[in-house]
Amino acid sequence: MSVTRARPLLVDPHRSGNDCAHCGARAHSVCNAIDGRDLDRLAAVAVQLSIEPGRCFIDEGDPAENFFNVTAGTAKLFKLLPDGRRQITGFAGPGHFLGLAVSSSYSFSAEAVEPMRICRFSRPKLRALLDDFPAMEKRLLEVASNELVAAQEQMLLLGRKTARERLASFLIARSEMPVHCLGHKPGSAETVLLPMTRSDIADYLGLTIETVSRTLTKLKGDGLIEIPSTDTVVIRRHAALDSIAAGADPVGHL
Amino acid sequence: MSVTRARPLLVDPHRSGNDCAHCGARAHSVCNAIDGRDLDRLAAVAVQLSIEPGRCFIDEGDPAENFFNVTAGTAKLFKLLPDGRRQITGFAGPGHFLGLAVSSSYSFSAEAVEPMRICRFSRPKLRALLDDFPAMEKRLLEVASNELVAAQEQMLLLGRKTARERLASFLIARSEMPVHCLGHKPGSAETVLLPMTRSDIADYLGLTIETVSRTLTKLKGDGLIEIPSTDTVVIRRHAALDSIAAGADPVGHL
DNA sequence: CAAGCGCGTTGACGCAGATCAAAGCGCGCG
DNA sequence: CGCGCGCTTTGATCTGCGTCAACGCGCTTG
Numbered sequence: 001m002s003v004t005r006a007r008p009l010l011v012d013p014h015r016s017g018n019d020c021a022h023c024g025a026r027a028h029s030v031c032n033a034i035d036g037r038d039l040d041r042l043a044a045v046a047v048q049l050s051i052e053p054g055r056c057f058i059d060e061g062d063p064a065e066n067f068f069n070v071t072a073g074t075a076k077l078f079k080l081l082p083d084g085r086r087q088i089t090g091f092a093g094p095g096h097f098l099g100l101a102v103s104s105s106y107s108f109s110a111e112a113v114e115p116m117r118i119c120r121f122s123r124p125k126l127r128a129l130l131d132d133f134p135a136m137e138k139r140l141l142e143v144a145s146n147e148l149v150a151a152q153e154q155m156l157l158l159g160r161k162t163a164r165e166r167l168a169s170f171l172i173a174r175s176e177m178p179v180h181c182l183g184h185k186p187g188s189a190e191t192v193l194l195p196m197t198r199s200d201i202a203d204y205l206g207l208t209i210e211t212v213s214r215t216l217t218k219l220k221g222d223g224l225i226e227i228p229s230t231d232t233v234v235i236r237r238h239a240a241l242d243s244i245a246a247g248a249d250p251v252g253h254l
Numbered sequence: 255m256s257v258t259r260a261r262p263l264l265v266d267p268h269r270s271g272n273d274c275a276h277c278g279a280r281a282h283s284v285c286n287a288i289d290g291r292d293l294d295r296l297a298a299v300a301v302q303l304s305i306e307p308g309r310c311f312i313d314e315g316d317p318a319e320n321f322f323n324v325t326a327g328t329a330k331l332f333k334l335l336p337d338g339r340r341q342i343t344g345f346a347g348p349g350h351f352l353g354l355a356v357s358s359s360y361s362f363s364a365e366a367v368e369p370m371r372i373c374r375f376s377r378p379k380l381r382a383l384l385d386d387f388p389a390m391e392k393r394l395l396e397v398a399s400n401e402l403v404a405a406q407e408q409m410l411l412l413g414r415k416t417a418r419e420r421l422a423s424f425l426i427a428r429s430e431m432p433v434h435c436l437g438h439k440p441g442s443a444e445t446v447l448l449p450m451t452r453s454d455i456a457d458y459l460g461l462t463i464e465t466v467s468r469t470l471t472k473l474k475g476d477g478l479i480e481i482p483s484t485d486t487v488v489i490r491r492h493a494a495l496d497s498i499a500a501g502a503d504p505v506g507h508l
Numbered sequence: 509c510a511a512g513c514g515c516g517t518t519g520a521c522g523c524a525g526a527t528c529a530a531a532g533c534g535c536g537c538g
Numbered sequence: 539c540g541c542g543c544g545c546t547t548t549g550a551t552c553t554g555c556g557t558c559a560a561c562g563c564g565c566t567t568g
Contacts (some may be wrong), residue, residue: 081501086292087410100399127488144398151405156341159460206413
């Protein structure tokens, strides 16, 4: 839970005339709602930033002055209770859009778990952009709707699934993630990379570090997965893991 | 968990020329994005339905052919696991919009807990309407954003709060609900009505019926609330309850 | 008004997962 | 290369909440 903050974010010095036109994440983000000839409008309001791991670039409660679009790396989004208990509500990879809130202050914090590159948009400027490009607003609605569905799925996980089912769900979800969201080459369809720590996984799944570790060890012992290294899991029996994740496997309850 | 279904929904016979113009829920729903003179367009695609308590009007997995707008009463939205475990992801009162999902099938089920009135829109027709009224799309994005914030708050509750904190949060949230969402006259600012059963509350908070009951009894014993009847709670010490809900109260953990 | 039923409350007990504690283990650094 | 540090794993124990069971209460029904 180490937090680096209160230092200015690094504005990337390598930006050229129109970065949006060459942005690898564009195809997968809301930005693809704006077509080629209007990309300079987009580039004009976007500020590119580089963020090192551990850096917190959104703080819950701060005035929500900006929107962010992740172009590389992964962030964890989380909420804290006064005594330090933490709930990670999601991980945001390339293409992910942050800061949708209507409210005037951020309702969550965001911290980089890997080196990141993000685009920052000031709210007023993005608002103006949205008024000119209704297609982008449509895309935002789609994105928000999908996140809502994912959030409901996560509520089911947090409210009703066992530790074993939570880990299975997490691994399956990671394995089904589109390649561009991961920000790295896929070793194999069944190789899942975990850039976050056990503590992050625990806070995402509503468990403790120890339970995450123990449960992964158990899944390995049951021949469902292999753990070649701390941040790599290979799914051995995808169907079985899937059935546990879905809450359909009777031993999944134990 | 009694489910009434597979019978046709009742199309309300009392509809007149332009119901939308007289709809009490309009002011609080996405429909207020369409102004007076265009309301007949809206009314033309809306079908009003009456739904009795216990009736399931959205089934998870069914083709998502319609959107719904709640105009009266309350529904519970939920997801099920194969063995019957249930997570209620929210309660939808007047003004609430349902079925945003981009996917072609519903990602959750919805069942009336009180007598309801809802407006049904076919997806293609609503899509056409949205294309003509971008203001409505904007409203939908706002609504979705707010729900996303609420969903994240609920993840914090489900993943990290104690039973006592969950009940406190639930009661506080209900007490702060705008009047139009409740669908009844407010007895007092601190009187909370609970139209849903203990089982619903438990499935919403990720607890069991027994724990909900015990915890409410405990809160009463601590002088924080009164429970004049099963479906009514009076908040006695709002600040104290609030502090427990926020996870700030040291005894809130016990 | 008695019987039946759904819902809520209360009590006794059990267990999944939290907590407390102590090793491994990989990795950067002097 | 050896040391230290952060992360992970593993073990022992504890506990909040779940499970099982009994009972109460209000409402409906015959």
